[in-house]
Amino acid sequence: MLELRNVWKSYRVGTLGSKRLTAVRDVSIDIAPGEVLSVVGESGSGKTTIGKMVLQLTSVTRGSILLDGADVTARGHAARKAYYRRVQGVFQDPFSSYNPIFKADRIFEAVRESYFPAVKRAEWSARVDDVLQGVRLDPGSVLGKYPHQLSGGQLQRMLIARALLLDIQVLVADEIISMLDASTRIDVLNLLGELKERGLGVLFITHDLSLANYISERVVIMRHGAVVEAGATGKVFTDPRHPYSRNLLASVPQLHRKWSDSDAEPEALEPDGDRDVPPPPLTEVDEHHWVAGV
Numbered sequence: 306m307l308e309l310r311n312v313w314k315s316y317r318v319g320t321l322g323s324k325r326l327t328a329v330r331d332v333s334i335d336i337a338p339g340e341v342l343s344v345v346g347e348s349g350s351g352k353t354t355i356g357k358m359v360l361q362l363t364s365v366t367r368g369s370i371l372l373d374g375a376d377v378t379a380r381g382h383a384a385r386k387a388y389y390r391r392v393q394g395v396f397q398d399p400f401s402s403y404n405p406i407f408k409a410d411r412i413f414e415a416v417r418e419s420y421f422p423a424v425k426r427a428e429w430s431a432r433v434d435d436v437l438q439g440v441r442l443d444p445g446s447v448l449g450k451y452p453h454q455l456s457g458g459q460l461q462r463m464l465i466a467r468a469l470l471l472d473i474q475v476l477v478a479d480e481i482i483s484m485l486d487a488s489t490r491i492d493v494l495n496l497l498g499e500l501k502e503r504g505l506g507v508l509f510i511t512h513d514l515s516l517a518n519y520i521s522e523r524v525v526i527m528r529h530g531a532v533v534e535a536g537a538t539g540k541v542f543t544d545p546r547h548p549y550s551r552n553l554l555a556s557v558p559q560l561h562r563k564w565s566d567s568d569a570e571p572e573a574l575e576p577d578g579d580r581d582v583p584p585p586p587l588t589e590v591d592e593h594h595w596v597a598g599v
């Protein structure tokens with residue numbers, strides 16, 4: 306189980322870092338094995354910052370992150386390496402995760418060198434073949450190729466396969482399908498569904514509410530760095546109680562409606578106030594359904 310407890314993040318911004326921007330405010334979430342938790346919200350609401358803190362790519366300003374009860378924030382190199390055996394990330398642009406001058410499968414060799422130096426090459430190749438088949442890739446079609454010879458979907462699956470070589474518990478998936486075409490998207494989404502069935506916990510960061518609805522059991526809606534609504538995806542999406550959630554859901558284009566049919570005016574929202582004060586607390590309005598400031 307991965308838990309974020311009252312996590313805050315402020316970045317230094319402005320000339321010479323003279324100001325601070327609070328990007329994440331008092332966020333507490335958890336991801337259990339075998340479930341997908343979606344984090345949704347408008348651009349700039351703090352979603353990626355949460356993923357980066359979980360992946361220790363940026364520090365936590367206040368609060369803590371725990372894996373199976375142990376605090377993993379601010380620990381040394383060895384502890385961080387051990388953490389990465391359990392928690393890995395895959396990001397939006399698969400091409401940027403590869404060095405174009407090397408063959409794409411070099412990412413697997415890097416895992417062996419770093420984590421399993423004692424494993425012989427032949428055994429390692431067999432493991433790589435296994436995980437590739439596990440993400441529904443034909444090893445013969447992808448091994449030995451350069452990144453530009455593979456599709457975005459293949460590259461994204463290879464990154465997921467790399468994470469699986471480490472026997473991870475939690476995968477942070479940050480907009481991993483937004484750059485893929487519709488048919489590849491559904492393949493990668495279904496793959497996440499299969500991994501979930503096998504016990505992986507997935508933190509699924511997206512601005513696409515339909516994807517969140519498709520893949521996740523629970524959802525967290527963020528605005529201005531804070532959680533405004535959270536709970537079982539079915540409840541939050543069918544009965545949104547926060548005006549921001551209602552606006553967000555109303556803004557999803559519907560297949561059966563034209564833009565010109567849209568008549569609803571967005572609801573008025575509180576302006577972005579002082580981000581350094583704690584956000585309104587979440588209240589349980591129904592079983593597995595929490596809303597801020599009610």
Ligand SMILES: Nc1ncnc2c1ncn2[C@@H]1O[C@H](COP(=O)(O)OP(=O)(O)OP(=O)(O)O)[C@@H](O)[C@H]1O
Binds near residue numbers: 348355512
């Ligand atoms: N390294 C950084 N330094 C300073 N400010 C940052 C940094 N990274 C993010 N921010 C700011 O923090 C806020 C939250 O950004 P974040 O990327 O977490 O949002 P997001 O919800 O993931 O947005 P998007 O959907 O556009 O990716 C934004 O105001 C952003 O400008």
